[in-house]
Structure formats: C-alpha cells, structure tokens
Amino acid sequence: MINEMTTVLEPTPLPDFVETKYVRDITNRALSYIQADFPIHFRGASGTGKTTLAMHLANKIGRPVVMIHGDEEFTTSDLVGGEYGYRYRKVVDRFVSRVLKYEEDMVKRWVDSRLTVACKYGFTLLYDEFTRSRPETNNILLSILQEKMMDLPVGRGGEEQYLRVDPDFTAIFTSNPEEYAGVHRSQDALRDRMITMDLDHFDYETEVAITRAKSKLSKQHAETIVNIVRASQALG
Numbered sequence: 001m002i003n004e005m006t007t008v009l010e011p012t013p014l015p016d017f018v019e020t021k022y023v024r025d026i027t028n029r030a031l032s033y034i035q036a037d038f039p040i041h042f043r044g045a046s047g048t049g050k051t052t053l054a055m056h057l058a059n060k061i062g063r064p065v066v067m068i069h070g071d072e073e074f075t076t077s078d079l080v081g082g083e084y085g086y087r088y089r090k091v092v093d094r095f096v097s098r099v100l101k102y103e104e105d106m107v108k109r110w111v112d113s114r115l116t117v118a119c120k121y122g123f124t125l126l127y128d129e130f131t132r133s134r135p136e137t138n139n140i141l142l143s144i145l146q147e148k149m150m151d152l153p154v155g156r157g158g159e160e161q162y163l164r165v166d167p168d169f170t171a172i173f174t175s176n177p178e179e180y181a182g183v184h185r186s187q188d189a190l191r192d193r194m195i196t197m198d199l200d201h202f203d204y205e206t207e208v209a210i211t212r213a214k215s216k217l218s219k220q221h222a223e224t225i226v227n228i229v230r231a232s233q234a235l236g
Helices: 021-035 050-061 076-080 114-121 137-146 204-215 219-234
Strands: 040-044 065-069 081-093 101-112 124-128 149-151 162-164 170-175 195-199
Touching: 021 040, 021 050, 021 195, 021 204, 040 050, 050 124, 050 170, 065 114, 076 081, 076 114, 076 137, 101 114, 114 124, 114 137, 114 149, 114 162, 137 149, 137 170, 204 219
Parallel strands: 040 170, 040 195, 065 124, 124 170
Antiparallel strands: 081 101, 149 162
C-alpha cells in the first residue's frame, strides 16, 4: 500500500503541448533508450523545455509518475524515507470490574519516501534538477540504476536489507549546466549510468507553434514575437 505522504501522478497528455518534428525526434530517441533500459538525463539551460519534455516522455511510458525536485537541503532519507512521527497504542482492560489494566505504547513509524515507492511499485521517477541536491544525497541512486537493488535503512524494520527494484521502474533526470548557481557537479559514476541528452533552445518552427498554442495569436503575430525575442537573444 502506498503511504499518504507520497504524491503519485497519473500520466496524462499535457494541455496545449506542441509536438513538432523537432520534439518528436527528441521524444523518439529518448524512448528508444528507455526501452533499452537506460535512464534518461535531459540537460540544458533554462527555457529549453527539459521538464516539459520529461513529463511528455513520462506520459509516453504510461506508468504512474513520482516527481522529485532537487534541493540543497535534501538528505538521503528525504529520497528513501524515514521515521516521521509515532504509532500510538492504548489498551484498557476492564475484565475484572474492580481492576483497571491500562497499557500505553508509542513507537516510531517508518514512512517510505518517493524514491522507495517508485522502485517498489515500478513507477516512473522524474527527478527534476537533480544536481541541485548534494552528490552524497544521490549516492543511493548508484546501485538502483546499475544493480537494480536498493539499500534499505536499518530503521525501516523487516529482515530484508535490500529492495529489488521493480522491472517497470524508469528514471528520467533533468539538470542545468554546471556553471549555473546552486548546481553541484554530479558523480562521474552516476552520469555513467544514464544517457545524457543535451537540449538547446527550440527551432524556429517549434517556437512559433508554442507561441501560437499559448497565446492563441495568429501565425503572423506569433512569428513577429519570436523574431523579436530571437533578435534580443542575439544581442546578448
């Protein structure tokens, strides 16, 4: 049973999503790697559509999605799970009318976090801006992506020390270039376990199509806007 603290997203088509030849080529190439059992890593500057393409790819895969946003303050327990609160039990025994037996017990309660849920149930993990988490936090991913095994913390309970990753588990990562503020350099070992696809800004046709879809303007007006933006970018 999935705990109530984990948000699982159902893959649905994105509203107003524009699928030009440029977008289809990227999607099909990424899907071919996914089908070959490789995690995908979309890397690019802000505005290159990394997260949107990752969500579109997750929709094509068709499995429920668990999403994580990288954060400097994350620890491994934020990915795997931890003891979040207590389980409270109280027993009152009135078997003998003049004798009251009262027992109270409080024990820590383990809750699986999103990465564990995705591995256990074979969901698609979308780890957005994963390099904003510290490298040591992401070490747990090494055995998951390579050996398809997840180390279970001692405090989780149970006799098993490892969780076998469900065969349907898929991972999609996004990140900004390393020169961006707040971005950590990921471990070489982790990057070796995924296929990195570097994204540039969309081509002209796609930018015009996106502008029309979002603004509902005519093609002529959309082209004017795109031309102005491109000229501004050219000036730096």
